[in-house]
Amino acid sequence: MRETFRPATQDSPLARRLVAGAAILVALLLLALPLAAVFVEALRRGLPVALEALAEPDTLAAIRLTLIVAAITVPVNLVGGLAAAWCVAKFDFPGKRLLTALIDLPFSVSPVIAGLSFVLMFGARGWFGPWLEARDIQIIFALPGLVLATLFVTFPFVARTVMPLMAEQGRDEEEAAATLGAGGLQTFLMVTLPGVRWALLAGVLLCNARAMGEFGAVSVVSGHIRGETNTVPLHVEILYNEYQFAGAFAVAALLALLGLVTLAAKALLERAAGRRAGLHAGDAA
Amino acid sequence: MSASLPAGRGARARAIPGFRATLAVTLLWLAVIVLIPLAALALRPLELGPAGLIASLSEERVVAALGLSFGAALLAALLNLPLGLLLAWAVVRLRFPGRGILDAALDLPFALPTAVAGIALTAIAAPNGWVGGPLAELFGWKIAFTRAGVVLALMFVSLPFIVRTVEPVLRDMAAEAEEAAATLGATRAQTVLRVVLPGLLPALLTGFSLAFARSVGEYGSVIFIAGNLPMLTEIAPLLIVIRLEQYDYAGAAAVGLAMLVLSFLLLLAIELVQRRLRRGRR
Structure with missing residues (x-):
């Protein structure tokens, strides 16, 4: 205005x-x-063909796997991100700037390098490879590897969206709560969280979109076994490389819809938080 | 902003509970998911020995792949500077029908999975695609399966980084400076070029860094459109994947480490320029 x-x-x-x-x-x-x-x-060959491609057993298995991976990674990075945001925003300690920089680090590391790092640790010729093999534990080319690689690439999302808002809130309210005898968890849930809830939700949404759409990092650790270690984005690649373009684009359209829903939800959340109008979420009653 | 003074902060900080617990959770989370794996990446190439490491990295194919990844990332970030500025300007300074949709759409590359972007851009830019077709017919240009395709994919994925770093600075820029320039008789063009743009320079540089950092390691959107010919259109991350498939762990780690070291050196150089700019302005 x-x-x-x-x-x-x-x-x-x-x-x-x-x-x-x-x-x-x-x-x-x-x-x-x-x-x-x-x-x-x-939709080039009609909606029925597209829907048929989505209903194929391999596609359904990929969807199931992607949902499982997201269901594990998002909560882990939610808890870690909240702990990091609270710790950085509400306290002063030596090494705080270094810690913040390290939390951002995964954003500037190639997803392929992220996947590679886990192969170097847990792959057949990795640090723990022989030890794991002797115990018949599989991490690379299996679900744990997919989860670890996805955790790496989605690591900073929640921390990054919540941290600046928590810092802006200041510490007075938390201090008042503590003086009145509230515990740490109680203070967080009743004093801090209400002020950052919209940003937190936006962070979770972005984290989830990236977890479900990640390609490079999971490509390295997946092994591309159809129906077993193939996530939805990897399935798009397989179909595409087999010249099943209609199927590849049908599955891609599903992922694009996920992206569009995420964008719309994020825009709504920003409006709810009133960030653009200069009202901070901390003021919300 | 607030009336509180920095004095006595240490004592105040201890009033809030939960410091040790949250710091412990944060450090554990960071170590297990990020730091220990990256340590594996840093240590693995050592087993090649100095001579082996140099030999592994000076292979023609490695040099070509690193050159393409860094060159294309820098070019894409550079080309995105004017585009990002234009889009940020339109969203912040102008009111037109569809501005809200444009604003939301600018985050699309963040939300669209890279594999989807990759096959979509390939479909458009291919010789029989919506854009690639006319370009091939009229000018004989090829985009898909060439280095131009690599740059296009990187421009797509890194565009929002520049828009979203310039946007808040443009929004918060004090109107006084522009008003003063206008009062002193500057034309609008002079005001924009000499007052507004210099003020945006630090943000543009930050956006450039972020866009570059994202592009240099990008994989999903590129491998579909690049054609992946060794020495020509093969990016460094793809070379890592190829070496891993051959169980050449140390060789793959060497390429990964080289990428990280080179890009951190470049980002550090940009940061130093930033600091000089900031000092110069004060």
């Missing part, structure tokens, strides 16, 4: 129209076109 009465610094109507037009063109070409291509290719 601030911009309304600022004629001296307002661009000419023509310039504004040109910029808006160019921005819409870029977004259409670079963002909307690929998204449209997914659905057009998926």
Whole structure:
């Protein structure tokens, strides 16, 4: 609203129209076109064919596996992320900046390198490979490897979204609660959490979308066994490489829908938190 | 902002319970999922010995793959700078129908799984695709299965990093500076070029770093569109996968370590430029 009465610094109507037009063109070409291509290719041979591809046993097994992986990784990174956010936002201690930087680290490490690191630890020729083999425990090319690789790539999401908000809240309310005799968990649940709930939910959503859509990291540790260690994104690759384009795009459309739902939910959450209007979620009653 | 003074913070901090427990959980979580695996990555190439490590990394195919991954990532981030600025400007400074949808759509590359982006971009850019077809017919250009395709995929995945770092800075930028420039008789173009853009430079650089860091390790969206020809369109992460499939763990780790070290050096260089910029402005 601030911009309304600022004629001296307002661009000419023509310039504004040109910029808006160019921005819409870029977004259409670079963002909307690929998204449209997914659905057009998926429906090229009709909806029944697309639905048939989704109902195949291998696809259903991939969906089940992806749901299991997400159901394990999201809660683990939720708990870890909340602990990290609380610890960094509410306390001062030496090494705090280093800790924050390390929490961000997975964002700047290639997903393939993430997968590789777990192979180096648990693979047949990894650090613990022989030990695991002697005990008949399989991590790489099995569910535990998929979970570990996904945990790595989704590691910072919750911590990153919640931490700045918790820091902004300050510490006065927590201190008051502690003075009144509240325990740590009680303080967190009743004082801190209500103020960050929308950001937390957005973080969980993004974490989940990435967990379900991750490709590079799980590709390295999966072994690509159909019906067993194939997640949904990996299944897209298999179908595509077998020239089953209709099937590949049908499964891809499913993942694209997940992405769209995540985006819509995130936009709604941002509105709920009123972040854009300058009201912080901490003010919400 | 708040009235509280930094003095006595240590004493105040101890008033809130739960420090030790949450720090312990955080350190355990960080060590098990991130630090110990990365330690394995750092230590594994050592078994090759210095000479073996150099030999493993100076293979022609490795040099070509690293060159492509870094070159394409830098180029994609560079090309995204004006595009990201344009999109951020439109979302923050303009009001037009569809602005809300545009704003939400800018996060699409974050939310769309990379494999989906990969096959979608390939379908569009392929010689028989919506965009690739006309380009091939009119100009004889090829995008899919060339290095241009690699850059296109990296531009797609890294665009939001630049938009979302520039956007808040543009939003919070004080109107006074622009008003002063206008009052002093600067034309609108002069104001934008000499007042607004320099103010956005640090954010643009940060966005550039983030976009580059994301692009250099990107795998899913690239391998479909690249064609993956050794020496030509084979990216470094794919080479890691290939070496792992041959059970060459140390060789794969060497490429991974080289990627990490090189990209951290580059990011450090950008950070140093940032610091100089910040100091220069004060």
